[in-house]
Amino acid sequence: MIEVPLRTTRLLPHTLLGRIGLVVLAAAITVLPWLVPSYYAELVTSAMIAAMLALSMQLLVGATGLVSLGHGAFYGLAAYVVYLISPENVALPIWITLPVAMLVAGAAACVVGLFSLRTTGFFFLMVTLAFGQMIFFVFHDTKLGGGTDGAYLTKPLISAFGATLDLPRKQKYLGTYYVALVQLVAMYLGLAMLLQTLFGRALEGIRVNEHRMRAIGFDTFKIKLIAFTLAGALAGAAGHMWALHRGFVNPEIVGWHQSAEALLMILLGGLGSLHGPILGALALTGLGEVAQLLTERKLLVEGLVILAVVILLPRGLAGLGSRNTSNGAGDRHG
Amino acid sequence: MGDPAATTPANALVLCTEGLSKSFGGLQATRDVSLSLHRNELHAVIGPNGAGKSTLVNLLAGEFTPSAGRILLEGRDITSLNVWQRTRAGVARSFQRTNIFLPLTVHENVRLAAQARTGTLASLLSRAANSRTLFEITDLAIERVGLTQSRLRPSGELSHGEQRQLEIAMTLATDPKVLLLDEPLAGMGQEEGERISALLKSLARDHAVLLIEHDMDFVFKVADVMTVLVEGAVLASGTPQSVRESAAVQAAYLGGHA
Known part of the structure; x- marks a missing residue:
C-alpha cells in the first residue's frame, strides 16, 4: 500500500502564509480596542457578530452548496430568545443564555430543514424564505417580543458564574468585544475541524454531485439535515451575541435581508474558503462606515464596490493572497 | 460482512425480480419482468432503443419505485x-453518462465511495485521513x-475511457454483491473496449453482474446469460447461443445479424 498525501479541504488555507495571515488578523483584533476610540471597537464587535452569522452560513453555501434565505431567521430568533428568557432586572449568566439560544435556533432549523431539504435549487431558496418570513411575522405581528417596536434587555448583559463582568462603565464595551472574539475564533476552529472529518468530505461530495453521493450509499438527506441544524445553531450563537451587544431586539433582525447580507459577505469574502465570510463581514462593515462618511448614498456606494469585487476578484477577498487554483492544488503532492 | 463465497455456492442466486412493472402515466416502460442474477455470471440485457433497459436499471438501483412486482436480494425483499x-x-450501479466528482483525484473519488459504508455518525466525525x-x-x-498509475491525478484530467474505469472502481468500492453496469463501453475506442471486456469478465467471477450494452458483438462475446427486452417486456432469455437462435428474437430485433 502506497501512502497517499491527503489534501486538506479546499475551504482551509493551503499555505503557511495563509495560516499566519489568519493568526495575525486575530492578534490585530485582540489588541485593537486598546488603540482606537470605543466607537470603533463597538463597530468591530458588530462586524465580528456579522462574521459569525456569515461563517455559520458558509457551512451551507460554500461547504454544502445550499443557498438558504431563511438562515437570518434563526439568528434573529436566538436574539429574541435572550430577551424572552431574561427575567426583568436580573441578568442571566451567559452559560445559560448561550446554550438555550443555540438550542432553540438549532431546533427551529431542524424543523425547517426537515421540510425544505426535500427541495433543491430555486425551490429550496423559496421554501427557506417562506419559513424565515413566518418566523419574522411571529415577532412582527404579535406582542410576544414587543411587536414592531421591539424591546430592551435588562442590563448588565454579560454575567457568568454568578458574577457580572464588573467593568467601569466606560470600558463595558470591552466585555462584549472579547466574548464575541472568543466565540468567532472558536466557531472558525470548530468548523475547520469539522470540515476535515469524513462528514466534511461528504458535504463537499454533496456540493459537487449529490446524485452520485446517494448512488455510492450516502444518506444525503440526513447529512444535509445535520449541516442545516448545526448552521442554524451557530447562527443562534451569533444572534445571541447581537442581543448582548446591542441590548435590544426588534423584528428587523429576523427578516430575510439578514440572510441576504450574510450572503453578500460570503460573496465579497469568497465562496471557496472558510475565512472568506470573516473577511467579507469586516470589509462590508468597514465599507459601510466609509461610504457613510463620504456620501449620503451609502447603499449605492456599497453596491458598486461589491459589484467591482465580484467582477475583478471571482474568488473574493480571500483569493487575493493566492495566485491561482491549480497552483494551490499542485504544491501539495510534492 | 463475511465472505459470501465461504457460505454460498459459486453460482448462487443473488438477485431476482418477480413481475416487475413500471409505468409513467400511460407509457408502460417495464412490463412484468422476472429475471434472476447469479454469482459468477455476466447477465446482459439487450434491446432496441426505448425497450426499457435503463428503466430496468433504475428500478433495480432504487431510482424508480416499481408500479408492481418485487425485487429480492438474497431472498430479502x-x-x-x-x-x-x-x-x-x-x-451498486455505474452510470451511462460518466458521473464522478471531477474536482477530486482518482483516489479521492474511490475513497469517498469506500467511506459511504461506514456511514454512522461517529465514524463520520473521525478524521477523513486516517x-x-x-x-x-x-x-x-x-x-x-x-x-x-493515475491514482493521484484529478479525475477531470482523465481520458474518457479512464473515467469509465473510475466509474466502475467507485462502484466496486461500495463492496457490492450485484453490479449494475449501464453501458460501460459508451464512447470507447476498440483498444479500451478490449480492456473493459477483460475487466467485466473478471468482475463476473465474484459478483453478479447485470450489463446493459448496445454493442452486439461485444455482448455475444462476454455474456453468460442474455435477456432481450422489447417494449419493456422480456422477449427471450437464455444463453447467447439460444438467444441467437430464437426465431422471435431474430424477427423482432436482431434482423440479419445472425
Whole structure:
C-alpha cells in the first residue's frame, strides 16, 4: 500500500502564509480596542457578530452548496430568545443564555430543514424564505417580543458564574468585544475541524454531485439535515451575541435581508474558503462606515464596490493572497 | 460482512425480480419482468432503443419505485429501499453518462465511495485521513480497474475511457454483491473496449453482474446469460447461443445479424 498525501479541504488555507495571515488578523483584533476610540471597537464587535452569522452560513453555501434565505431567521430568533428568557432586572449568566439560544435556533432549523431539504435549487431558496418570513411575522405581528417596536434587555448583559463582568462603565464595551472574539475564533476552529472529518468530505461530495453521493450509499438527506441544524445553531450563537451587544431586539433582525447580507459577505469574502465570510463581514462593515462618511448614498456606494469585487476578484477577498487554483492544488503532492 | 463465497455456492442466486412493472402515466416502460442474477455470471440485457433497459436499471438501483412486482436480494425483499439503502445492501450501479466528482483525484473519488459504508455518525466525525482499511479497499478497487498509475491525478484530467474505469472502481468500492453496469463501453475506442471486456469478465467471477450494452458483438462475446427486452417486456432469455437462435428474437430485433 502506497501512502497517499491527503489534501486538506479546499475551504482551509493551503499555505503557511495563509495560516499566519489568519493568526495575525486575530492578534490585530485582540489588541485593537486598546488603540482606537470605543466607537470603533463597538463597530468591530458588530462586524465580528456579522462574521459569525456569515461563517455559520458558509457551512451551507460554500461547504454544502445550499443557498438558504431563511438562515437570518434563526439568528434573529436566538436574539429574541435572550430577551424572552431574561427575567426583568436580573441578568442571566451567559452559560445559560448561550446554550438555550443555540438550542432553540438549532431546533427551529431542524424543523425547517426537515421540510425544505426535500427541495433543491430555486425551490429550496423559496421554501427557506417562506419559513424565515413566518418566523419574522411571529415577532412582527404579535406582542410576544414587543411587536414592531421591539424591546430592551435588562442590563448588565454579560454575567457568568454568578458574577457580572464588573467593568467601569466606560470600558463595558470591552466585555462584549472579547466574548464575541472568543466565540468567532472558536466557531472558525470548530468548523475547520469539522470540515476535515469524513462528514466534511461528504458535504463537499454533496456540493459537487449529490446524485452520485446517494448512488455510492450516502444518506444525503440526513447529512444535509445535520449541516442545516448545526448552521442554524451557530447562527443562534451569533444572534445571541447581537442581543448582548446591542441590548435590544426588534423584528428587523429576523427578516430575510439578514440572510441576504450574510450572503453578500460570503460573496465579497469568497465562496471557496472558510475565512472568506470573516473577511467579507469586516470589509462590508468597514465599507459601510466609509461610504457613510463620504456620501449620503451609502447603499449605492456599497453596491458598486461589491459589484467591482465580484467582477475583478471571482474568488473574493480571500483569493487575493493566492495566485491561482491549480497552483494551490499542485504544491501539495510534492 | 463475511465472505459470501465461504457460505454460498459459486453460482448462487443473488438477485431476482418477480413481475416487475413500471409505468409513467400511460407509457408502460417495464412490463412484468422476472429475471434472476447469479454469482459468477455476466447477465446482459439487450434491446432496441426505448425497450426499457435503463428503466430496468433504475428500478433495480432504487431510482424508480416499481408500479408492481418485487425485487429480492438474497431472498430479502428490497423493493421499498431507496437508492442509498440499496447501495448499502449490496446493489451498486455505474452510470451511462460518466458521473464522478471531477474536482477530486482518482483516489479521492474511490475513497469517498469506500467511506459511504461506514456511514454512522461517529465514524463520520473521525478524521477523513486516517483509516487503514479504507485505503486498502480504495487501492484494491483502483488496482482492479487498472488505474493505479493515475491514482493521484484529478479525475477531470482523465481520458474518457479512464473515467469509465473510475466509474466502475467507485462502484466496486461500495463492496457490492450485484453490479449494475449501464453501458460501460459508451464512447470507447476498440483498444479500451478490449480492456473493459477483460475487466467485466473478471468482475463476473465474484459478483453478479447485470450489463446493459448496445454493442452486439461485444455482448455475444462476454455474456453468460442474455435477456432481450422489447417494449419493456422480456422477449427471450437464455444463453447467447439460444438467444441467437430464437426465431422471435431474430424477427423482432436482431434482423440479419445472425
